[in-house]
Amino acid sequence: MKNLYIRHIKPVLLNCLITLKWVVFAVLTGSIVGLFSSAFYFLLTLVNDIRLENRWVIYLLPVAGLAIVGLYHLMKNDNDGGTNLVISAIHSGDKIPLRMAPSIFLSTALTHLCGGSAGREGAALQIGGSIGNALGGLFRFDEKDKHVLIMCGMSAAFSTLFGTPMAAAVFPMEMVSVGVMYYMALVPCVVSSLTAHAIALLLGISGESFQVTEIPGFELLPTIQGVTVAVLCAFLSIVFCTFLHHTEHLYKKYIKNPYLRIAVGGCLVAALTALLGTYDYNGAGMHIIELAVEGNVLPEAFLLKMLFTALTLGAGYKGGEIVPTFFVGATFGCLAGQIIGLSPSLCAAIGMVSLFCGVTNCPISSLLISFELFGYDGMPYYLLAVAFSYMLSGYSGLYRSQKIMYSKYKTDFINKHTS
Numbered sequence: 001m002k003n004l005y006i007r008h009i010k011p012v013l014l015n016c017l018i019t020l021k022w023v024v025f026a027v028l029t030g031s032i033v034g035l036f037s038s039a040f041y042f043l044l045t046l047v048n049d050i051r052l053e054n055r056w057v058i059y060l061l062p063v064a065g066l067a068i069v070g071l072y073h074l075m076k077n078d079n080d081g082g083t084n085l086v087i088s089a090i091h092s093g094d095k096i097p098l099r100m101a102p103s104i105f106l107s108t109a110l111t112h113l114c115g116g117s118a119g120r121e122g123a124a125l126q127i128g129g130s131i132g133n134a135l136g137g138l139f140r141f142d143e144k145d146k147h148v149l150i151m152c153g154m155s156a157a158f159s160t161l162f163g164t165p166m167a168a169a170v171f172p173m174e175m176v177s178v179g180v181m182y183y184m185a186l187v188p189c190v191v192s193s194l195t196a197h198a199i200a201l202l203l204g205i206s207g208e209s210f211q212v213t214e215i216p217g218f219e220l221l222p223t224i225q226g227v228t229v230a231v232l233c234a235f236l237s238i239v240f241c242t243f244l245h246h247t248e249h250l251y252k253k254y255i256k257n258p259y260l261r262i263a264v265g266g267c268l269v270a271a272l273t274a275l276l277g278t279y280d281y282n283g284a285g286m287h288i289i290e291l292a293v294e295g296n297v298l299p300e301a302f303l304l305k306m307l308f309t310a311l312t313l314g315a316g317y318k319g320g321e322i323v324p325t326f327f328v329g330a331t332f333g334c335l336a337g338q339i340i341g342l343s344p345s346l347c348a349a350i351g352m353v354s355l356f357c358g359v360t361n362c363p364i365s366s367l368l369i370s371f372e373l374f375g376y377d378g379m380p381y382y383l384l385a386v387a388f389s390y391m392l393s394g395y396s397g398l399y400r401s402q403k404i405m406y407s408k409y410k411t412d413f414i415n416k417h418t419s
Contacts, residue, residue, distance in 0.1 A: 019187060022148070026188040029135055029152040030195025033128045037160035037196065038203050040105055040127065044120060047113035048283055058115040058273050058282060062266030065317060068107040069258050075099045083122050083320070084401035086129035086154065090147045090176045100130040107318035115282035116269060117308035118319020120161055125172075125320075128157030148185045151176075155189040156196035163200065163207010167369035169193040171362060175399070178361045179406030208286070210293040210373055214343035218380045225342040229333055230354040230385035234392035236332060237358025240306055241396040241418075244321065247314035258316060265315020269308060281308040284323040289352070292330035295344040301331040321398050322356065329355030346381060349374045354385045358393035361402065361418065366390075395419055 051057055077099060089096045108123040132153025136146030151172040159168035169190045173182040197207075216222040255261040273282060280288055281304050288301065309324040333351020337344035349370065357366035363386045370382040395404050397418030407414050 022188040023191055025135070025139070025149065026152050026191035027195050029132055029149055029188075030156040030192035031199060032135070033131050033153045033156035033192070034160050034196030034199035036101070036105075036127060036131060037124060037157045038200055038205055040108075040120075040123065041161055041200070041205055043105075043109050044112055047109050051113055051115055051283065052279075055279060057113060058270050058279070061114040061116060061270050062263040064110040064114040064116075065262030065266040065315065066259055068110055068318060069262050069316060071107060072103055075103045077103050082318075083125050084399055086125055086150065087176055087399055087401040089129065089133065090150055090172075090182075096130050096133040096150070098130055098134040101127045104318055108320075111312070111317040111319050112283055114266070115273065115279065116266070116312040116317040116319065117281055117283070117285070117305065117324060118312055118317060118321075119284050119323030119325075120320055121158060121322040122320025123318065124157035124161045125154050128153030128155070148182075148188055151182065151185045152188045152192035155193040159193040159197045160200045160205065162369075163197065163205070163209075164369050164372040165193045165197040166372055167365045168197075170368060171360075171365040174362045174365050175360055175402060178402065178404045208373060209375075210290065210349065212293060212343075212349045212374045212378055213295070213345045215346050215378045215381075216343065222342055223380070223384065225340050226346070226350055226381040227384055227388055228340060229336045229342070229347050229350045230388045231392055232336060233329060233332065233351050233354035233385075234358050234389040236302075236328070237355050237389070237393045238396045240325070240328060240355070241359055241398055243306055244310050244313065244398070245400075245419075247310035251314045251316075262316040265311055265317065268311050268315075272308065272311070276304070281305050284319075285327045286323065289323075289327055289330045289348075292327075292334040292348040293345055295334060295337075295348070297331050297334040297338075297344070297348075299335055302328045302335070305331065321359070325355050325359050325398075326352050329353070346378055349378060350381055350385045353382055354389040357386050357389040359396075359398045361390065361393070361397050361404065363387065363390040 086096060104123045104126045108120060111118050129150045132149040133146060136149040141149060154172040155168045158171060159165045173185050173189060251261050255264055273279060285305060305324055305327045329351035330348040334344045334348040337347025353366050353370040357363050366386045367382060391408055395418055400417055402418045404414060404416050404418060
């Protein structure tokens with residue numbers, strides 16, 4: 001009887017206790033991050049409404065930039081690593097200061113208020129990661145368990161702001177080390193993501209969703225056309241990542257002072273906005289994504305959004321790259337669909353998930369996000385798009401701390417950072 005207990009019953013009891021522990025802390029993390037991220041959502045909604053009603057605030061973007069640099073200096077975050085720091089904290093043990101959360105909270109709001117071209121997921125991942133790390137320290141978790149709480153926080157923040165709890169649960173586990181999934185964090189991340197999503201729904205925050213129209217039957221010609229769009233988006237993801245990284249490098253090479261650098265970037269974005277006579281490329285641009293999925297697009301839209309985003313983020317403004325990625329993917333996909341004769345609405349959806357997969361190297365998250373944003377009707381097209389985009393996007397990526405553990409072309413262990 002004693003041997004039976006030791007060999008079978010005791011391991012089951014221990015597993016149950018460990019699971020209970022992670023459920024409790026996942027609910028706690030999801031609740032705290034969900035509330036904080038909900039406040040962040042409402043703040044971004046407010047500042048974007050202010051900007052839309054007072055277009056002239058775009059000319060205050062250089063002033064907002066100075067305030068952002070000053071804020072980070074005041075909070076002793078001059079060498080802020082942003083999302084890259086959160087990623088490296090999981091696989092290399094770097095420290096995430098709790099002050100990262102209020103810093104990115106306020107600076108992203110300033111960027112959106114004055115029309116910088118940025119998303120919100122970078123802020124979400126940093127807010128969630130820093131709060132998760134702080135909770136791990138508060139409850140004296142060891143280093144590895146603290147990493148799980150960081151991922152819980154990231155899942156919760158992503159779920160709150162995007163309303164995609166399935167993708168949010170998997171994304172942190174998949175993005176840190178491509179080719180190696182942190183399955184130990186599956187239960188904590190799922191529970192944390194769903195907890196935060198429930199809180200967001202209670203507070204009236206609904207997730208994004210798009211109605212894709214004219215989805216053809218799964219036949220040879222539309223399949224080839226859809227794969228063509230995905231292949232083009234895979235190559236575009238390399239261009240996009242390279243453009244973002246090189247713009248940042250050029251800013252830092254020629255303008256050493258961070259205050260001057262961000263002010264120059266703000267002036268460039270404001271001047272370009274005035275020159276074009278449109279505000280379509282300021283802020284996140286969700287309304288343009290909706291138009292693209294409806295089949296309406298300007299041919300130059302994806303190029304201009306890439307330029308606006310590179311000028312904004314490269315100069316030091318805060319936010320994220322994922323929503324601009326959706327913008328670029330949707331507008332490029334819609335344009336490609338019009339050219340090749342496949343439903344522009346479906347091609348916009350293919351473009352979004354393909355480009356997201358290409359820049360994040362996260363095929364499973366990309367597939368899940370396609371289901372949550374567009375439904376299951378176009379499933380074969382999204383599945384093929386994600387597969388081809390992942391393979392053909394090479395080893396580029398938005399986040400330089402991200403590691404590619406296994407080759408995309410052979411079963412070889414390579415362990416290299418994205419370029």
